[in-house]
Amino acid sequence: MAPEDVAADAALFARLRAAWEERDPVPAGLIDRMVAAVAVEDLTREYALLTLVEGQYAEVRGESDTATLQFSDGETSVLLHIAATEGGDHRIDGWVDAAVSEVRLVQGEREKKTEVGEHGRFAFDGVRAGLARVRLTVTREGESTEFQTPQFEV
Missing domain, CATH: 2.60.40 (Immunoglobulin-like)
Structure with missing residues (x-):
């Protein structure tokens, strides 16, 4: 893939990401809750x-x-x-x-x-x-x- 194609793809993905963040933003605290849920599941399995x-x-x-x-x-x-x-x-x-x-x-x-x-x-x-x-x-x-x-x- 040519460098200009990579740059064009990156720009397209950035615009798509911005549109989704505006129209359907990630709920507040979701990322922290998911990280905590995965960590607890791992601890339960390991512990x-x-x-x-x-x-x-x-x-x-x-x-x-x-x-x-x-x-x-x-x-x-x-x-x-x-x-x-x-x-x-x-x-x-x-x-x-x-x-x-x-x-x-x-x-x-x-x-x-x-x-x-x-x-x-x-x-x-x-x-x-x-x-x-x-x-x-x-x-x-x-x-x-x-x-x-x-x-x-x-």
């Missing part, structure tokens, strides 16, 4: 309560390298038990108290999927050390929503 239930003092009690984590957003709760394996990787056993159609473990660009069994149980084998997050597709009253844990260290 799942993290409680270290056990494993904090594992190195004192014995040789095992385990941790038990519990996440909840008030409607869905997830319990994770993380244990080191002899091969140096980790196994994550989890339980969820909601109807779940999909469970994924995300570590950077890597993603693993697993099935949810009876009583909301799921597991991931061969998990490498590092930051991870569990994402679940939860179904409530016919609607699917995503529950994701904050990142945790494996």
